[in-house]
Amino acid sequence: MPITVLLVDDEPLVRAGLRAVLEAQPDIEVVGEAADGAAVIPLVRQLRPDVVAMDVRMPLLDGIEATRAVLRTVPEPPKILVVTTFENDEYVYEALRAGADGFLLKRARPAEIVNAVRVVAEGESLLFPAAVRSLAAEYGNSRARALMERAALTEREAAVLRLMARGLSNAEIAARLLVGTETVKSHVSAVLSKLGARDRTQAVIAAYESGFVAPA
Numbered sequence: 001m002p003i004t005v006l007l008v009d010d011e012p013l014v015r016a017g018l019r020a021v022l023e024a025q026p027d028i029e030v031v032g033e034a035a036d037g038a039a040v041i042p043l044v045r046q047l048r049p050d051v052v053a054m055d056v057r058m059p060l061l062d063g064i065e066a067t068r069a070v071l072r073t074v075p076e077p078p079k080i081l082v083v084t085t086f087e088n089d090e091y092v093y094e095a096l097r098a099g100a101d102g103f104l105l106k107r108a109r110p111a112e113i114v115n116a117v118r119v120v121a122e123g124e125s126l127l128f129p130a131a132v133r134s135l136a137a138e139y140g141n142s143r144a145r146a147l148m149e150r151a152a153l154t155e156r157e158a159a160v161l162r163l164m165a166r167g168l169s170n171a172e173i174a175a176r177l178l179v180g181t182e183t184v185k186s187h188v189s190a191v192l193s194k195l196g197a198r199d200r201t202q203a204v205i206a207a208y209e210s211g212f213v214a215p216a
Contacts, residue, residue: 002029003121006043008066009055009083010035014106018053018083021110028117037066044070049078050121053104056084056091064095071099071198079120093136101201123199124170136208136215144209151194158212160187165204165213 005022007015007030015033022028031047034040038061040052052070056063063082070077080100084092085107092103102120104113153161156177163173170188174181188200197203207213 002027003051003117004029004031004047004049005117006030006032006034006040006047006049006052006078008034008037008040008052008058008063010058011055014055014083018113021113022117024110025114028114037061037063037069040066041069041073044074044078051079051081051117053081053083053117054095054100056082056095062091063100064091064098067095067098067100079123081116081120093139096201097205099198099202101199122169136205139209141209144206145211147195147206148210148212151191153191153194157187157191157194160184161191161203161207162213164188164191164200165207 005028007018009015009018012035015035019030019033022030031049032043034043036058037054040054040061044052054063054066058066061069067080067082070080079102080095081102081104082092082095082100083104083106085105086092096103101123102116104116108116159177160173163176168176170181170184174184177184191197192199192203195203195206197206204213208215
């Protein structure tokens with residue numbers, strides 16, 4: 001089954017470019033388009049895409065609020081890939097905090113666009129560039145630090161979280177730690193549960209905001 005994608009951007013040329021790149025792949029299908037975040041929820045319910053490629057800045061409802069709305073109201077919501085012009089945009093970071101799963105620059109090369117969709121759809125890796133890591137560290141707060149302390153991660157869970165923060169997939173973490181992928185999946189699940197995180201992105205944000213991981 002192909003990965004199905006909904007494109008949401010107020011610029012028709014951007015949508016056309018993304019569609020051309022993605023539909024050239026045999027394993028990806030663009031199932032719809034929207035020009036504003038306000039149209040996302042009905043389209044998600046109708047089309048059930050695997051991934052929503054969402055512009056972060058739109059005139060009526062921006063990508064941050066649209067992300068929150070989808071995750072709040074849609075059962076089994078799709079993965080959300082934030083698409084933006086500037087990598088150090090605080091809007092991007094807020095969208096990730098709101099629950100978006102990854103990050104893509106509009107100027108990205110075609111291969112990077114395709115890889116971003118695949119990575120987000122699989123959910124076992126992370127699109128979290130250096131500029132966003134720095135923003136996360138700047139948002140450091142005592143609440144995040146207290147959360148990390150209460151989590152009481154084991155030594156192995158802590159090691160897995162650090163590697164997650166570097167963007168490694170489960171297979172890559174398994175190779176680094178010399179364990180099986182199923183063992184890594186168990187550790188990842190434990191980390192998410194202890195931190196009360198919806199997914200890897202939320203766990204990594206907590207790691208940076210608490211100071212548990214420092215931006216490289």
